[in-house]
Amino acid sequence: MEWIDVPSEGLTLRDIRRITKRDQAESEDIRKAVEAILADIEQRGDAAVREYTKRFDGVDLDSFLVSPEEIDDAVDIVGPDFMAILEEAAANIRAYHERQVEQTWIDTFRPGVRLGAKFTPIQRVGVYVPGGTAAYPSTVLMDTIPAHVAGVPSIAVFTPPAKDGSVNPYILAAAHVAGATEIYKVGGAQGIAAAAYGTESIPPVFKIVGPGNAYVAMAKRLVFGTVGIDMIAGPSEVGVLADHDANPVWVAADLLAQAEHDRRAAVFLVTPSAAFAGEVEAEVRRQLEELPRKDIAAESIEKHAKFFIVKDKDQAVDIMNLIAPEHLEIAFSDAETWAKKIVNAGAIFMGPYTTEPLGDYFAGPNHTLPTMGTAAFSSPLGVYDFVKRSSLLEYDKDAFTAVADKVMRFANVEGLQAHGLAVRRRIDE
Amino acid sequence: MEWIDVPSEGLTLRDIRRITKRDQAESEDIRKAVEAILADIEQRGDAAVREYTKRFDGVDLDSFLVSPEEIDDAVDIVGPDFMAILEEAAANIRAYHERQVEQTWIDTFRPGVRLGAKFTPIQRVGVYVPGGTAAYPSTVLMDTIPAHVAGVPSIAVFTPPAKDGSVNPYILAAAHVAGATEIYKVGGAQGIAAAAYGTESIPPVFKIVGPGNAYVAMAKRLVFGTVGIDMIAGPSEVGVLADHDANPVWVAADLLAQAEHDRRAAVFLVTPSAAFAGEVEAEVRRQLEELPRKDIAAESIEKHAKFFIVKDKDQAVDIMNLIAPEHLEIAFSDAETWAKKIVNAGAIFMGPYTTEPLGDYFAGPNHTLPTMGTAAFSSPLGVYDFVKRSSLLEYDKDAFTAVADKVMRFANVEGLQAHGLAVRRRIDE
Known part of the structure; x- marks a missing residue:
């Protein structure tokens, strides 16, 4: 944990980039390994996909496509209670994203001059879903529903199989609820390659979205151009604007909810009150002891928690705008007034009860958000990522x-x- | 030039990718050279920029910023006639792009639940403008005006100086008309580095747009993540849907207008009439002889002109959708009906008089468009590239x-x- 006493003249963007810098997980070794997999699958198709799946996932599959029976079984395992929660979350996500739909238009600008824009869904997309311990059905909803709302006619999910050839039932159930049209048991760089290039049994897609490990991220970077990609997501992060009007117990809990994601997750508290920051730090240390994922959260807090002490709320907003956090909680009273001054943030959570996990699962806005300061120039995943425009001209x-x-x-x-x-x-x- | 007789069952996306494939200009050597420049400028700032400008542009500059007097001089050199044309083109571009502006909203979705989206312009952007023989004032307008319409408060143009330290007056005049707030005489990879990292005299930007040579493209690719970028533009291309209702002289002229851009430019004619294709080919060969840029256009036509002969207009549309051309001219009669069936194209030019050069300079829609099939998943440059969204949540x-x-x-x-x-x-x- 680091405390930064912000000087009265403030900090520069270069200062903030230095303070908040985290290492990228990429390496030359990963690049070479992934390049080889991509080239092999582009060349040899299904046979190569089968070999890599055997090597990396430990299972020899005849067919990659998940059957309707497997989906029915998954729905049974998940059970009606949690299916209802998935459906309700999906309905909220759908309702929010429907506000992002745009209509084709053409107008006469001058006599004889008609101009317009045609909106067309991307014709086929791939949604990558990590497997293993980090099976997040919420991410399946968040990455698939905007494509469905956009009208994408063909949405293929790619996810690694377990050693017995099965897929996590929560992932299958979420994909089903979200409107995926196919689910393939192909993960890792081989999943990205199959999606981008296609094989005998898997038609190619035009865009790939979704998070993954360092191999998946590298594969996405390398196929970019052949297909579109959403973003190369960095580790998660939250910024909190708070002072003595906020509850330090709740602020600490929100910082830890972010920190438990990843050893490289980052948390930023920006406050005009050093006393309040001290209370939050004490609470963070106390609550840490209660967490099952204590090891991960503790490392994140130790390395990547930054508490900025500023002269007033206006300077707090200036610093937060330079940080451009993925998630921003405004715990100042009159949060909405302060939100108007925010220029850089992925999602803005206003007021004491709008804790960030509400947005992760349930509220409706997307939880796939720009990280590592990229909120200064990019947006949450949305319907607009699954639709493209064609200009229309007629003279x-x-x-x-x-x-x-x-x-x-x-x-x-x-x-x-x-x-x-x-x-x-x-x-x- | 290649003629492809499309079988009655059509072609696949993989077929089309193979037929239309062009080499990328990137190389490992360029990557290494650019990595060194980026690291050096991030480290040493202005001193390094000055050295590279001396080495690559042959001029030792004390200050990189173009002065108001230099802009006044440029406007004088360009003269009132062409300034009026620039202003009229800019007004058309502005009028079209104003239709892309979106407004912040927040609504009550359920009692106690307010959700919305806040639209904020990117706070500072860089527009890269190539120098030398390829000085295109139209590109300055097309890349700068959407940022200006988006409300970006700070728009910095980066362009290489000539050996005498001057900048092409048409570029300066266009930047002035378009609303640039600063113009820096820094080009090449060093221009991209200065924009992304900032130096003592050049504040960093959050996003960089605009075309450039292989070094500039590589530099943009490498700084992506630190800043946003528009796209890595490939060579230009046009697709034409035409049959015997169209004028082969005009179609040939439009193909050549595309081919003269670049030896790697591509032209695609898709027609149900082999006889018509033959007339167009003969016209292309005849008109080629009249062109000042005959060498470039001839190489493009020889290597990258593809004439697809299809069974009917519906199949022509299917093939064109797989090609996903940057520019699409529909010269079938009743162009608008056929345009409705197009799912992949950067810009659609409808009817016999809507020749593609109208869109390059004047009509208003952007001429920075997705190339190399990327229109299947991406859009023309627009106001939306200079604005980002923040989700708003309150429970x-x-x-x-x-x-x-x-x-x-x-x-x-x-x-x-x-x-x-x-x-x-x-x-x-």
């Missing part, structure tokens, strides 16, 4: 003739005479 | 209490007990 003969000379002048200035000729040949006709 | 005590149990159940299923405790401590209070 009639008169409108064309009216601007032809200007277009030719422009082409001439840029030294592109064939551009000018494409115009001139229509005039000279 | 009051009652709304929180009503869902607390469900959130704890979810946390428990995912094995994240500290998430559950963040909820429980608020209930137990």
Whole structure:
């Protein structure tokens, strides 16, 4: 844990980047291993996927596709109580994301000039879902539902099988609820390769979203260009704006909820009250002892908890805007007024009862959010990530003739005479 | 030039990827050279920028910032006639892009539950503009105006100086018209590094847009994560849907307007009429002889012109959707009806007079468009590239209490007990 006494003139973006820097998990070794897997699967298709699945997941599969019976079984195992919770969460996520849907339009801008934008869902997407101990059905909902709301006709989930060839039932149940059209038992870099290039049994997708380990992240980075990707997610993080009006027990609990995710998770408290920061630190240390994931949370807190002591609430907002946290909790009273001054944050949780885990599971806004300061230039995952625009242009003969000379002048200035000729040949006709 | 007789059952995405494949310009040597420049500028700032500018651009600069007097001089050199054309093009671009502005909203979804989205412009962006022979004022307008319309308060242009320390006056004039707030005489990988990391005299930006050579593209790829980037643009391309209703002279001229851009530019004609394709080919060969940039256009046509002969217009649309061209001209009669069936294209030009150069310079929609098939998953540059969203969430005590149990159940299923405790401590209070 580090305390930073912010000087009265504030800090710069370069200061904040240095203070909040965490190592990237990438390495040259991982790059080479992943490059080899990608090339092999692009070349040899299903046979290569089968071999890697045997090697890395310890199971020899004849078919990668999850059957309807396996999904029915998963729903039974999950049970009606939790299925109802999944359905309710899915309904909340759907309701929020429906507000992001945009409509194709075309308008007459001038006589004879019609311009517009056509919105089309991406025709097929892949959702990567990690397996093993980190099986998060909430992430399946959050990554799949926006694609479904966008109208993507074909949504394929890729997830690693267990040694017995099964998939975690909570993942299957969540994928089913969220509207996935296929689920493949292919994980790791081989899953990303199969999605991007396609194989004999797996049609290729146009975009891949979802989190994964360092191999998955590297594979996504390397297939980017052939397909779209959502983002290379860093470890999770929360920023809290609070002073003595807030409850230090609750603030500490929220910091620990973030810290338990990952040894590299980061928590940022920005407060005008050193006394309040002291109370939160004491509470963090006390509550840590009660956590099953104490080891992970303790390492995150030790290395990546930063408490900034500032001169006033306005400076607190300035510092938080430089941090650009993935999650921001505003525990100042009158949270909404302070939210108006926030320019950089993935999601803003306002008021004492809007604890961050509400957003992870249930409220509706997406929990796949920009990390590591990237909220300064990027957005939560949304319907807009599964839809693309095509510009629409139509000039009639008169409108064309009216601007032809200007277009030719422009082409001439840029030294592109064939551009000018494409115009001139229509005039000279 | 290659003719492809499409079989009656059509082609697959993998077929199309193979047929339309062009080499990437990247190399391991370029990566290493650029990595060294980035590290050096991150470390040594202005001194390193000055050295690289001396080495690569042949000029020793004391200050990188373009002065108001230099801009005034540029406006004089460009002259009132072309300034008026620039202003008119800028007004058209502004009018179209204003349709992309979105408003912050927050609504009550259930009693005690308020959710919304806050739209904030990125606080500072860099626009890269290549120098030398490829000085395109249209690109300055297209890359800068959406940022300006988005409300980005600080827009810095980076462009390489000539040996005498000057910048092309058309670039300066266009940057001025478009609303750039600063222009720096720093190009190449050193320009991208200065923008991403900042130096003593150049504040860092949060996102970098704009085209460049292989060094610039590699630098953008490597700083991605520290800052946002628009896209790694490939060589330009056009697809044309046409049959005997279209004028082969005009179609040929449009193909050549694309081909003159770049030896790696690609043109795709998809037509149900082999006879029409033959007329277009003959016209292309005839018109080629008249072009000042004949060498470039001829190489592009020879290597990267693909004429697909299909069984009917519906199959033509299917093939074009697999190609996902950057620019698409629909020269079938009743273009708008056919446009409705297009799912993948950067910009759609409808009807015989809507030649692609209209869109390059003047009509208003952006000319920075997804290339190399990426229109299947990405969009034209727009205001949305300069704005990001923050989700807004607020639960009051009652709304929180009503869902607390469900959130704890979810946390428990995912094995994240500290998430559950963040909820429980608020209930137990």
